[in-house]
Amino acid sequence: MDWQNQKVVVLGGSSGIGLATVKRLAAAGASVVAVGRERARLDDALRDVGGQVTGEALDCTDRAALERFFGGLGRVDHLVITLSGGEGAGPFAELDLAALRRGFEAKFWPQLEAAQSALPTLRRDGSLTFLTAISARIANPGTAGLGAINGALESMIGTLARELAPLRVNAVSPGVVDTPWWDRFPASVKTELFRQQRETLPVRRVGQADDVAHALQFLLENAFMTGAVIECDGGLRLL
Secondary structure: OOHHEEEEEEEOOOOOHHHHHHHHHHHHHOEEEEEEEEHHHHHHHHHHOOEEEEEEEEOOOHHHHHHHHHHHHOOEEEEEEEEOOOOOOOOHHOOOOOHHHHHHHHHHHHHHHHHHHHHOOOEEEEEEEOOOOHHHHOOOOOOOOHHHHHHHHHHHHHHHHHHOOEEEEEEEEEEEEHHHHHHOOHHHHHHHHHHHHHHHOOOOEEEEEEHHHHHHHHHHHOOOOOOOOEOOOHHHHHO
């Protein structure tokens, strides 16, 4: 792919996997629009990113704002949606269903709202790529809620690939990745979980944001990939 002639929008581009994706695509030569909720955080994240990168502050839970944003962009070749939330985990018997609902509101619905809003702007044979999570594909106690959120997204990928063709629709399903998402937990919890992952994962390490960004870039570049969910989890699904 000649990235010099490609415009990519990355939603959730101010941190973690989204920011790593912005950096990768900018380094490849794409024109990248990185979208984040907070202007100051976005500007700080993009300060040292070279290439053709612009930042746009946007609340992706606001449908009207999404439509205004995409309506003013001109043609977009690829859309990457890395929007996420942090609620919905815990043993089912004690699971706060209101928190799970908020988890859907933070990830499932904004990803769909963004995808639908972008359709008139996306190149017909471009690509639309979602970010889910391996919780949709494993049976780890305490992750039923997270699995429901991500599984709901993954269940739509194949159907959307057929409905929206020749637009290519794919997703990447990451495992445990060292990003700011984990900052919401006590440091001791994160340290212990990461230790367990390093000892048990077949790859013997915790994932990095760029690992997942690499998988996302592959799906954008490979014009023969559609309706696929790539598991980028270090083998967590095998345990």
